[in-house]
Amino acid sequence: MGKSINVYDLPRLQQQLAEVAPSECREVAEEMSVQIPKEDLDAQSSLNPEQERDFKIILRAVGCGRAGLFFVDGRGGTGKTFLYRALLANVRSRCMIALATASSGVAASILPRERIAHSMFEIPLQTNESSMTNMSKQSGAAKLIRKAKLLIWDEVSMPKRQTIETVDRRFRDIMDIDKPCGGKDIVFGGDFCQVLPVVPKSTKAETVNASLVKSYLWPLMEKIQFTRNMRARTDPTFSDFLLRVGNGEEPTIRDNLIPLPEQLTVKYGSDGNAEQSLINEIFPSLQQNASAAKYVTARAILASRNEHVNKINEKLITMFPGESKRFISFDSAEDDTNNY
Known part of the structure; x- marks a missing residue:
């Protein structure tokens, strides 16, 4: 798991990260200079027994370089995000890169420097059994993937399994390693009791077949289940x-x-x-x-x-009291050739 972290060393730690960044490509430099919230470092000492057990399991895989795919299954409020923040803070505080992504914009706004998966991995809108992402092996994004020690992908119950398998194929290509997701340590998370893949005019069986549980990656994931509702623990x-x-x-x-x-x-x-x-x-x-x-x-x-x-x-x-006002926005801009 690496050495213990003194939260009071945070300013010095962030200065070290900033000094490392300039020699790297832009994408890597930006990730290396990410500010680590102190409350996220503090979160590591506030994990409940379920979270602490799985926190150690995941960091053990990261520390020994053993490729591992994990799936954190938990209802809303069971502390998945709290675990993610603790993991990101721990890895980033040791001058390593940890990437956070999610399948929806709302989820992607929760974690520090989290992005939507389609944007981060350059996933095409339509995916199938043989599609690849648009990320080239020579791009800065590909270099970032190679250097990343840990990736977190939240809300993977929402996209179709073909979307996740498309990322798997590209990671194998980027890493030149024919292992699941190119041998990267990835923590997937979600709740299959919430939003499932949208398959227009589909039957229940077709929706299930489009979900992650029917992917060839599913049996390869170590399942982690949270059952204790932290958000509603007083009720x-x-x-x-x-x-x-x-x-x-x-x-x-x-x-x-x-x-x-x-x-x-x-x-x-x-x-x-x-x-x-x-x-x-x-x-x-x-x-x-x-x-x-x-x-x-x-x-x-x-x-x-x-x-x-x-x-x-x-x-x-x-x-609402007062006079209502309507503000007009534009979806696109056109050249004003007539100087209107």
């Missing part, structure tokens, strides 16, 4: 309910619908307006708190369809 009833739903153990009624517990529901108002009742529950006293940033950012209403999102947004906008 074990809700945490247990989420686990039962995810495991398919919660009783269902007609059409396989799951009845929600009474404490999770919002009652209809006297006027029978469902949207307004929900808004009043989530945004109480909106008129008085509309200008308070903490009030607005601490709550949100999620919906399954865009039409429902638009309907709720329109209602909320009319409730």
Whole structure:
């Protein structure tokens, strides 16, 4: 696992990384100069027993140069991101490169210097059983992959397995090693109870066949499972309910619908307006708190369809005090040859 880290040496450590960077290509230099948040270094001493066990297993593989593929399986709130941050901080603090990527933009904004997988690995939008990424072996991105000691790819339950296999083939080519992912240490993470690959007009079997679990890489991954919900640890009833739903153990009624517990529901108002009742529950006293940033950012209403999102947004906008303004943006720019 390497030597222990003194968090108070962080400024000196970052100066050492900055001194190494100039001799490398731009991509490598940028990664070597990444600032390591102190709270991420502190995270290594705050891992729960599940996280600490797997933290040591992964770092042992990185330290001995043993190529390893890992899959961290855990429901939302079980601490996958906390583990990622601790791993990235540990590897980067030892003057080594660790790359973080995710399959969605929202997930890619959580970790320091995390990027969307399609951008980082130059994955084509359409992939098949023989496709390759657009990354050339001589590019700076390829040099970065060669130097990386650890890669983390979050939300891999979302892309089709062909997308991940496309990266596998390119990594073998870049590294000139015919081993899974070119012999790199990669931590995949996700939750198959959340968003699965989108296969238009598909059956359940076709969706499953497009997911990572049907890839030739799946049997080669060491499975890590998190079961302790850290986010809802003060509410074990809700945490247990989420686990039962995810495991398919919660009783269902007609059409396989799951009845929600009474404490999770919002009652209809006297006027029978469902949207307004929900808004009043989530945004109480909106008129008085509309200008308070903490009030607005601490709550949100999620919906399954865009039409429902638009309907709720329109209602909320009319409730904000003051005059509404519309700001126009452009998708593209054209040369003004007529000087308009």
